Every structure is written in C-alpha cells, then in structure tokens.
Amino acid sequence: MEPLLLAWSYFRRRRFQLCADLCTQMLEKSPCDQEPDPALPVSQAAWILKARALTEMVYVDEIDVDEEGIAEMILDENAIAQVPRPGTSLKLPGTNQTGGPSPAVRPVTQAGRPITGFLRPSTQSGRPGTIEQAIKTPRTAYTARPIASSSGRFVRLGTASMLTSPDGPFINLSRLNLAKYAQKPKLAKALFEYIFHHENDVKTALDLAALSTEHSQYKDWWWKVQIGKCYYRLGLYREAEKQFKSALKQQEMVDTFLYLAKVYISLDQPLTALNLFKQGLDKFPGEVTLLCGIARIYEEMNNISSATEYYKEVLKQDNTHVEAIACIGSNHFYTDQPEVALRFYRRLLQMGVYNCQLFNNLGLCCFYAQQYDMTLTSFERALSLAENEEEVADVWYNLGHVAVGTGDTNLAHQCFRLALVSNNQHAEAYNNLAVLEMRRGHVEQAKALLQTASSLAPHMYEPHFNFATISDKIGDLQRSYAAAKKSEAAFPDHVDTQHLIKQLEQHFAML
C-alpha cells in the first residue's frame, strides 16, 4: 500500500505511534528531514502528518487545563481587588447570599469549599488563603498540587516526550526559520500546534503565531486565539484578553468565549465571566460547554442551587454529560435525598463509567437509601477497582460509616484503621477513630488521634470541636476554649460550638 495513505489511515484510526513511525521511515528515505522540500510534496505531507500525530499523542484540551501552582496562587497579583466585596470573588467561598451547604452535612475541601461531584484539572487546586495552608496541603489526588508552578507539569511532559525519541527531537526548534513557515499558513498551523502542545515551548510558539498573524494581515481569528493562548500560559492575562476579544469581533466561536472566560476567572472576576457566558449563550443558544461553564462558576462561588439549575439545563441539551450527572447526584446525596442520587449514579453506570469512585458512591447511596443488598457488593467492587492507595483509603473510610450505621463498632474500628493503613494522612478517619475510642473510654488515645486529625486538616471543624468537648469533660478548660475557637473559625454557624464557647466563657467569668 502507498505508505502515505497507510500513515493517514493510521492517523484517522488514532494509532498515532504507528503513524509517526511510518512517517519517520518515509522521511528517512527522502533527504529533507529538518525542513520539508517544497519540490517533494509527499515528504512535506509526511512531515506535517508526523507533526500532527506527535501532537495528538500528548494533546490535552487547552480549555480544561488550568492548573495553578503554589507560586501562582500565593504571588497572585492579577486579581483586581485584593479585598473583594462578598459575592464577587472566587476567593471567599463562604460569603454568598444564598448560603451554601453547611459543613455539618457536606464535607469541605482544603479551601473551605463543599466537595464537588466532579474533578477537573482546575478543581484540584482551590485557592488556599495563606502560604502555610498552601504548603501544608496534602499531596493526594483530591487536593493534589504536586507542582511548584503551573508550568512544571508541562515542562516535564515535554522532556518526557523527548526521551521517547532516541535520536533527538523530531524538529529542532532552535534551527527553524519561523518567518519562512509563517508564509505557509497550512504548514504553520500544524507546526504551531506541535510546538505548543508537544514541545511546550510557549515562547517559540508565540513568535510563530505573531509572524503568522502579521502575514495574514491580522485577518485570521485562529491566530489571534493562539496568541491569546500563549499569553495566557505566560501569565499575561490582559494581553490575552485583548487577543481573544479581537478574535471574537472577527469570528464568534464557542472556544474563544471559553478561553476569554478562563482569563476572567484567572483575574478573579467571576461575574464578568458569567456575563460573558450569557453573551455567548445569546449567540449559541443551548451550547453545553457554555452552560457548564456557568454552572462551574456558581459552584465555585458556593451557590449550589444555581449551579444545579444550570447543570440541569446542561442535561436537557446533552443527557449523557458525566460532569452534570455527577454534580447533581452528589448534590442530591448531600441534601438528604440518597434515593435520587442513586438514580443519577446508576445512570452513569449504565453509560459505561466503570471505576472505583462510581462504585463507592453507589455503595454509599445504596446504604443511605436502605438498599442494603447492593451496598457491600458495590464497595467490594470499588475496592477491587481502586487504582491507588488514597482511593482504597477513602473506600475503607466510607465502609466504616456503613459499619457505624449498622452499629457494629468493632467493624467500624477496623475499617477506619484500614483506611489509615492505606493513607496515614486521612484526617477524617483519625477523627472518627477518635470518636470510637472515646466510646470505649480511651480518653488519651482519643485525644492523640484528634490532635493528629486537627493538624492534618485544620480546615475541618470536627476534630477541633471533638477535642474541645473532651477537654471540657476532663476539666482542661483552657485547651477546650482554644479548640472551640478554632472550630468556630472553621464553621461559624455550628450551634454546639457556640454553646460550648458560651459555657466556657461563663466559667471563666466566674473565676
């Protein structure tokens, strides 16, 4: 078979490695390795095809990629207002008018947000308030930020992709004459994507895009969007905004709306982003990604009811949208409707989602919806599907809750222990174990466990409150007061904490 046709066929069947190998062979036969010879259209085609195949191998949707490193978060000077008014910022999750779910019902993440039903690269980070909190964040899959700056992951992926090709990189970027490629728009686009996604060399990509947009006399919206993407990666948000706006004037595209909204979110202007999404919806009515963007912003602003409304809107357009189903499901679970949540998670199962998280959620929903026959089998399945230790720990932790619910404290004790065996940073398991120890009358052990829990997760109110209760019982009022104050800081509306503080203050006043 004609090798180029075969390579093309591999590409269309997404066998990128085979495609790239075949193209390499073809390029070895013809002399032009570094630069395609215009006289030889076949080798030129092979060259582009190889660049595209290599790009596709590491391609990640740029809209979804939004990871903030510690450096970006702490040294963030881009937010317009450092002390924003309530309801206008993503940084102050607790302050919204509608009142989000209470932490007494729905667990919170490190950043003080209620846990979400769906993880994206950007939901992982959250914005910690202080440098101390940022560094302390445990490196688990749920709050993971194993990188010092956002470019870290991209650079590492870039070097890794180079490692896989033993005779050096496919295209030697420093030897490229960018001006020449900018003259050929079709070639330039493939080359740009290669540089941007595969090599992760944003500066060179930006140079190429700037030259190309000049060559097209600033009439090609595509190049403007690419320049905007480069500026965004470089952290030049205002410049990126200009490019995206200019691109939107030329040609309205859903992607461009999404990129522009990303810029506004980075600038901590959720309301502007919301307006932009609504403008986008006027142009593209019922567009799922735009609706989903609105829902995400509401969720991050802790306005769960509005978020759910928009997620439902998403489902009206696309009833297989995993994110929407998962978010609505978890919302139902935490608003005391596990039966409804069960239906949503079952729907996901029917759609072919088959992983540890889903079975764990199914197990929990079954248990709280009193479908006891399915509970344990779901958890067994979840355990067998778990991919890492953190997942195992979470499943055991939830199993511990089932055991507590059935009154089998011995089993619960074992479950929480097993959770800690898999992940000894599991603060919730420490706290629950402490409660069980206290029931057995082991005060000292309970205190030690609670101290561990509160140092691991200072954002949770439970360990602080429990510690305050124990200390109060054994007469250590000073410590009790300190812990109660911490609990109040984590969850200001907790009635029991307020009672305890009032009681203690009365005691102190009597002295």
Place this chain on the structure above:
Amino acid sequence: MAETKSMFREVLPKQGQLYVEDITTMVLCKPKLLPLKSLTLEKLEKMQQAAQDTIHQQEMTEKEQKITH
C-alpha cells in the same frame, strides 16, 4: 383476652416538670462521595505516569550499564 389487653395502658404524666438535658456529643466526619475524574484529568495523569515510567526505565538501564562496565 379483652381484659388482658386493657391491663396495659400508656403512662402519660400530666403533672410535674419535664427535664431535657442537652448533652454535647462528639461528631463524626461525614461520609465522602468521591468525585469522578474528567477525561482531561485522567489523560494528564496517564501521560504523567507514562513519562515517569519511561524516565525510570532509562535510569534503570543506565544503572545496569554502569554495573556491567
């Protein structure tokens, strides 16, 4: 039978005071639904894992070569 049934009567005190003591109990952390991962995240993690594996393999082969030399 009817007589034995009527022997059992509920006791509802109509006089006296009712005491309710509010005992603070310890709180358990709540059950945790695990969030599902988006495709992008899964792909990123897979790519990172693959990259780490290749680097690890290369390091191993280099070590082996050093030992044999």
